Amino acid sequence: xxxxxxxxxxxTTVALSTFAFAIDVDRNFAGSAQLDYLFVPTTPRARxxxxxxxxxxxxxxxxxxxxxxVSASVKICYGCxxxxxxxxxxDIRLADQLNVRVGRMNPAFGxxxxxxxxxxxxxxxxxxxxxxxxxxxxxxxxxxxxxAPYVDNGLQISGTQWFGADTQLDYxxxxxxxxxxxxxxxxxxxxxxxxxSLYYVDNNSEPAVGGRLGLTINPTTYTSATLGASGMxxxxxxxxxxSYVVVGVDLYIRLDALVLRGxxxxxxxxxxxxxxxxxxFRFAFTDLDRNFFIKDGFYVETEYPFTDWFxxxxxxxxxxxxxxxxxxxxxxxxxGILRHTLGANFLLRRGVRIKLSGELWxxxxxxxxxxxxxGVVANF
Numbered sequence: 001x002x003x004x005x006x007x008x009x010x011x012t013t014v015a016l017s018t019f020a021f022a023i024d025v026d027r028n029f030a031g032s033a034q035l036d037y038l039f040v041p042t043t044p045r046a047r048x049x050x051x052x053x054x055x056x057x058x059x060x061x062x063x064x065x066x067x068x069x070v071s072a073s074v075k076i077c078y079g080c081x082x083x084x085x086x087x088x089x090x091d092i093r094l095a096d097q098l099n100v101r102v103g104r105m106n107p108a109f110g111x112x113x114x115x116x117x118x119x120x121x122x123x124x125x126x127x128x129x130x131x132x133x134x135x136x137x138x139x140x141x142x143x144x145x146x147x148a149p150y151v152d153n154g155l156q157i158s159g160t161q162w163f164g165a166d167t168q169l170d171y172x173x174x175x176x177x178x179x180x181x182x183x184x185x186x187x188x189x190x191x192x193x194x195x196x197s198l199y200y201v202d203n204n205s206e207p208a209v210g211g212r213l214g215l216t217i218n219p220t221t222y223t224s225a226t227l228g229a230s231g232m233x234x235x236x237x238x239x240x241x242x243s244y245v246v247v248g249v250d251l252y253i254r255l256d257a258l259v260l261r262g263x264x265x266x267x268x269x270x271x272x273x274x275x276x277x278x279x280x281f282r283f284a285f286t287d288l289d290r291n292f293f294i295k296d297g298f299y300v301e302t303e304y305p306f307t308d309w310f311x312x313x314x315x316x317x318x319x320x321x322x323x324x325x326x327x328x329x330x331x332x333x334x335x336g337i338l339r340h341t342l343g344a345n346f347l348l349r350r351g352v353r354i355k356l357s358g359e360l361w362x363x364x365x366x367x368x369x370x371x372x373x374x375g376v377v378a379n380f
Contacts (some may be wrong), residue, residue, distance in 0.1 A: 026064070026065040027062070027063065027064045027065070028062070028063045028064075029060075029061070029062050029063075030060075030061050030063075030379070030380065031058070031059055031060040031061060031379070031380055032057075032058075032059050032117045032118055032119030032120070032377065032378065032379040032380070033056065033057065033058045033059075033118070033119075033377065033378055033379075034056070034057045034058075034118030034119070034124075034355075034375055034376070034377040034378075035054065035055075035056050035375060035376050035377075036054070036055055036056075036057070036124050036134075036355070036373055036374070036375035037053065037054050037373070037374045037375065038050070038051070038052045038053065038055070038124075038134065038371060038372070038373055039052065039371070039372045039374075040052055040136070040369055040370065040371050040372075041370055041372065042367070042368070042369045042370045043367075043369060046136070046369075049136055049137050049138070049139065049140070050134070050135065050136045050137070050138060050371075051080055051133055051134060051138075055079070055080055055133075055134070056078065056079070057077070057078065057079050057117075057118045058077065058078040058079070059075065059076075059077045059078075059086065059117045059118070060075065060076050060077075061073060061074070061075040061076075061087065062074050062075075068093070069092060069093045069094065070090070070091070070092055070093070071090070071091045071093075072089070072090045072091070073087050073088075073089055073091070074087060074088050075087035075088075077149070079132070079133065080132075080133045081133075081194070081195065084151070084194060084195070084196060085104060085151075085196060085200070086104075086106070086149060086151055087103075087104060087105060087106070087151075088103050088104040089101050089102060089103030089104060089105045090102055090103055095159070096159060096160050096161070096162075097159035097160065097161050098157065098159045099157065099158050099159055100155070100156075100157055101155070101156045101157075101158070102154075102155050102156075103153070104151060104152070104153050104200065105151070105152065105153075105154070105156060106149050106150060106151055107150060107152055107154065107156060107172075107174045107176055107210055107232075108156065108158065108172035108174065108210075108211065108212040108230070109146065109150065109210065109212060109230040109232060109246070109248065110130075110146075110212070110228065110230050110248045110250050110263055110265065111226070111228060111250035111252055111261065111263055112126070112127055112129075112130050112148060112250075112261075112263060112299075113130065113148045113149055113150060116130070116148040116149045117379075118375075118377050119351075119377050119378065119379035120379075122303050122311060122313040122343065122345050122355070123301075123313060123315060123341060123343055123355070123357055123373075124343070124355045124356075124357050124373035124374075124375045125341070125357070125359070125373060126148060127263070127299035127301070127315065127317050128144055128297050128299060128317040128318060128319045128337065128339060129144055129145045129146065129248075129263065129264075129265040129297035129298065129299060129317070129319060130144055130145070130146060130147060130148035130265075131143065131144040131147065132144070132147035132148060132190075133147075136361055136363075136369055136371065137337075137363065137366060140329065140330055140331060140365075140366075141319070141321070141331070141335075141337075142187050142188075142190070143190055144297065144319065145246065145265045145266070145267045145295050145296070145297050145319070146232075146246055146248075146265060146267065147190055147194075151194055152176035152177050152178070152208075153176060153177050153200060153201075153202075154174055154175050154176030154177060154207065155174060155175055155176075156172055156173070156174035156176075157172070157173055157174070158170070158171060158172035158173075159171060166217060166218045166219060167215070167216070167217050167218075168215075168216045169213070169214070169215055169216075170212075170213070170214040170215075170216070171211070171212070171213050171214075172211055172212045173209075173210075173211035174209070174210055174211060175207040175208070175209055176207060176208050176209075176210070177201065177202040177203075177207065177208065178202070178204075178206075178207060178208030178234035178235065178236065179193045179208070179234065179236045179244060180192035180193045180198075180203045180236055181193075181236040181237055181242065182237060182238075182272075183237045183238055183239050183241075183242075183272060184272045184274060185236070185237060185242060185271060185272055186271045186272075186325070186326050187269055187271065187293075188236050188244060188269060189236075193236075203236075203237075203238050204235055204236075204237060204238050204239065204240040205240070206234075206235065206240050207234070208232060208233060208234025208235075209232070209233055209234065210230070210231055210232030210233065210246075211230070211231060212228060212229065212230040212231075213228065213229050213230075214226055214227070214228035214229075215227050215228075222254075222255070222256045223254060223255055223256070224252075224253070224254045225251075225252065225253045225254070226250075226251070226252040227249075227250070227251055228249065228250040228251075229247075229248070229249050229250075230246075230247065230248045230249075230250070231245075231246065231247045231248075232244075232245070232246040232247075233245050233246075236269075237272070241270075242269075242270040242271065242272060243269075243270050244267060244268065244269045244270070245267065245268045246265065246266070246267045247265070247266050248263060248264060248265040248266070249263065249264050250262070250263040250264075251263070257304060257305055258302065258303075258304050259302065259303045259304070260300075260301075260302050261299075261300070261301050261302075262298070262299065262300040262301070263298065263299055264296070264297070264298045265296060265297055265298070266294065266295070266296040267294070267295050267296070268292055268293075268294055269292060269293055269295070270291055270292045271291055271292065271293065271324075272291075273285075273288060273291050279327065280326070280327060281324045281325065281326065281327060282324065282325050282326065282327045282328075282329060282333075283324050283325070283333050285324065290323075290324075292323060293321060293322060293323025293324065293325075294320075294321070294322040294323060295319065295320070295321045295322075296319070296320055297317065297318055297319035297320065298317060298318055299315060299316070299317035299318075300315070300316050300317070301313060301314065301315035301316070301317075301341075302314055308347065309346060309347045309348075310344065310345070310346060310347070311344065311345040311347070312342075312343070312344045312345075313341075313342075313343055313344070313345075314340075314341065314342050314343075315339075315340075315341040316338075316339070316340055316341075317338075317339050317341070318336065318337055318338040318339065319336070319337045320334070320335065320336045320337075321334070321335045321336075322334050330365055330366070331365055332364070332365055334364075335364050335365050336363075336364040337361065337362065337363055337364070338361075338362040339359055339360065339361050339362070340359070340360045341357055341358070341359045341360075342357065342358055343355065343356055343357025343358065343373070344356050344357075351378055351379050351380060352376070352377070352378045353376075353377055353378075354374075354375070354376055355373065355374070355375040355376070355377055356373070356374055356375075357372075357373045358370070358371070358372050358373075359371040359372075359373070
């Protein structure tokens with residue numbers, strides 16, 4: 001299936017490029033790649049609770065503008081999961097205030113997913129609320145709140161309304177297939193939600209809904225600020241009985257070359273009680289109507305380019321889980337993670353940089369850890 005996805009992408013690239021040349025329209029091919037090495041000095045053989053060692057992330061995108069109002073994009077990504085189809089959609093732009101997108105896409109949610117490709121953010125790893133596979137204790141936590149990129153099939157309408165020359169309001173609303181899981185699930189199954197080997201189709205015959213609002217103010221040429229709010233709702237089980245709600249707020253501030261960012265996410269997820277909850281779960285239920293857990297998290301980060309070839313950044317992020325867990329889970333009814341990340345980027349030449357970062361992990365249910373990342377990233 002993954003080989004087919006790669007072959008299909010290359011065939012589509014050739015076909016769209018040929019067609020674009022034939023009708024003389026604009027086309028753009030771009031990509032980014034990162035090779036990262038993760039070492040955990042506090043636990044040198046960390047394979048049991050993270051993907052240490054070498055990993056590669058790759059993103060390849062072809063976009064074709066057929067006219068001022070119609071375009072198409074296809075994107076293939078590669079990571080720990082192998083090759084996957086990240087995008088395959090058509091945009092129909094009716095006005096600045098109304099754009100219609102249909103196909104396979106990244107539904108609008110938060111700030112970080114817009115820049116999730118490895119060349120678009122300074123850290124080697126992703127913020128905890130959006131981490132997909134490089135966090136420590138990823139299996140015990142079942143990854144993050146909404147692993148980025150979140151990819152789904154559906155329809156999205158979006159647009160921008162300007163108020164004067166300095167203020168803009170962006171909106172997006174969508175219906176998509178939604179996250180996936182099992183009827184007897186404890187949580188969303190992110191492998192089912194994104195894997196082509198399990199089919200890119202809806203599993204419960206009903207769509208999920210969501211959207212985002214963002215307000216941007218540009219008071220001067222050197223300053224800018226964006227405040228956003230996002231939400232998503234759906235059912236993840238085939239029977240359509242177990243719901244999830246994801247909400248988030250994000251803030252971006254630019255003061256000349258200094259950049260500040262922050263986000264907060266919360267997901268409320270229902271789980272199946274089963275015929276015998278006392279044996280299925282680790283903690284006794286005082287109220288069987290509380291068949292859900294809360295997972296929330298945040299990150300705040302700052303970055304600054306000290307020279308043309310040296311950039312530094314600092315990130316503080318965390319995640320928390322509140323609620324009952326499976327009997328075999330090592331988590332408690334309230335579990336938490338805090339992490340400090342300090343790093344630097346060295347620009348070797350345009351489009352190529354070395355990423356170095358160190359992470360201090362503080363777990364409530366496990367021993368604390370130190371992680372070191374070394375990576376090389378290029379965009380083209």
